[in-house]
Amino acid sequence: MNAEIIAVGSELLLGQIVNTNAQFLSKHLANIGVNVFYHTVAGDNSERLTKAIEIAESRADLIIFTGGLGPTKDDLTKETIASHLGKGLVYDEEALRSIESFFKKVKRKMTENNRKQAFILEDSTVLPNDHGMAPGMFLQVQGRSYMLLPGPPKEMEPMYLSYGEKAILELLHTNDKIVSRVLRFFGIGESLLETEIEDLIDAQANPTIAPLAADGEVTLRLTAKEKTEELANQLIEETEKKILSRVGQYFYGYNSTSLMNELFKLLRKRNLTIACAESLTGGLFQQEITSISGAGDVFKGGVVCYATEVKNRVLKVKKETIDHMGVVSAECASELAENVRELMQADIGISFTGVAGPTEQEGKPVGMVFIGVSMKEQPTLVEQLQLAGTREGIRNRSVKHGCYLLINRLEESQDTN
Numbered sequence: 001m002n003a004e005i006i007a008v009g010s011e012l013l014l015g016q017i018v019n020t021n022a023q024f025l026s027k028h029l030a031n032i033g034v035n036v037f038y039h040t041v042a043g044d045n046s047e048r049l050t051k052a053i054e055i056a057e058s059r060a061d062l063i064i065f066t067g068g069l070g071p072t073k074d075d076l077t078k079e080t081i082a083s084h085l086g087k088g089l090v091y092d093e094e095a096l097r098s099i100e101s102f103f104k105k106v107k108r109k110m111t112e113n114n115r116k117q118a119f120i121l122e123d124s125t126v127l128p129n130d131h132g133m134a135p136g137m138f139l140q141v142q143g144r145s146y147m148l149l150p151g152p153p154k155e156m157e158p159m160y161l162s163y164g165e166k167a168i169l170e171l172l173h174t175n176d177k178i179v180s181r182v183l184r185f186f187g188i189g190e191s192l193l194e195t196e197i198e199d200l201i202d203a204q205a206n207p208t209i210a211p212l213a214a215d216g217e218v219t220l221r222l223t224a225k226e227k228t229e230e231l232a233n234q235l236i237e238e239t240e241k242k243i244l245s246r247v248g249q250y251f252y253g254y255n256s257t258s259l260m261n262e263l264f265k266l267l268r269k270r271n272l273t274i275a276c277a278e279s280l281t282g283g284l285f286q287q288e289i290t291s292i293s294g295a296g297d298v299f300k301g302g303v304v305c306y307a308t309e310v311k312n313r314v315l316k317v318k319k320e321t322i323d324h325m326g327v328v329s330a331e332c333a334s335e336l337a338e339n340v341r342e343l344m345q346a347d348i349g350i351s352f353t354g355v356a357g358p359t360e361q362e363g364k365p366v367g368m369v370f371i372g373v374s375m376k377e378q379p380t381l382v383e384q385l386q387l388a389g390t391r392e393g394i395r396n397r398s399v400k401h402g403c404y405l406l407i408n409r410l411e412e413s414q415d416t417n
Contacts, residue, residue: 001035001171002037003036003037004064005025006063007040007066009043010074032168032172033223062147063145069134072113078148081146085146087123087139087141091119095135096115099115127148127164128162129150136164176227178232179223179226180221181223184217184218185217185219185251186250206226207222215396222236259403260399267298272410273300277315283304300345316339326362333372335372338374348373348375350372350402351372353369357391367386368384368387370383371401371402
């Protein structure tokens, strides 16, 4: 089955919001074996939306719409589709009761135009909205399927997961199980990773292998289709083993995990605590680790030592180090990591200092970064990096490199014990 996603809303074309709905739907449709070949965005204009529908009908079996189901005059998705398909709009009493119940729940007055949301396409199946007002719809006309979903992600995502996906699976008329697994890699570029497994990608059939580059990371999505989930998982396991035999040294986790999550799990498993000193990252490491539930089990605290005097006065970096080596140096990173560990009485200290840009500092180029790691009864390690990209990208990748460095260091120390 081939699908096209049409997002409706002038705010998308104006750049006021990002079309995260298409990303969400494409990901979940891929997981059930539906090909998404096109994303389309149409403004709040009936004529242009009709043209978008006509084009989509020439190349897709399933067309999914997001947005334009609300109560205002510019919400015209179902009206336009009804006119295009020659279908009427009928009043759905259950949908109206749900809308009225929503207003009572939030203790707001229901204006008359909200009744518009209770109209549904003739002959369609209602997809209940458990997190808002406008119901979704699903219908088939002349062998083609149409699904209408609300625009707000907090309404669209649960509606699709609870009701929409089931309707599509019934349409597929298959009992096969589709299983997907994401392998996450760091420290290797997308082009090099693909080169290492090029023959596996060229020969792919079942499971399929889909590479995707993220910010400083690479992921591989393996998707298998079999009669049972167990058989599908066996196919994925076999392919995963082949991949990891070649690039396993860069692999760090599965699915939606992150480097920070993996570091957190490792610290908690080893019953270790950590503290950090951040210069160029400006508290980004602390922000990410404290966003994880239970961070207090491992994180002692940190210092954002952006200014030179803070490095000297608070974290006791020697004046001679600053004068002779500079704050962007391996020596400064080493002292920051050691001193913040002692200050916070933690098992591990990590530091970040460098040049995020936009101009060089101390004669050091933009993207030069030093990461220090201090662990009890072990020599302090400093890694020098030369990163590229925007200021924000350099800062983000510095934190990821710090997490990756720590993960490897902890695993190495475990192996030697």
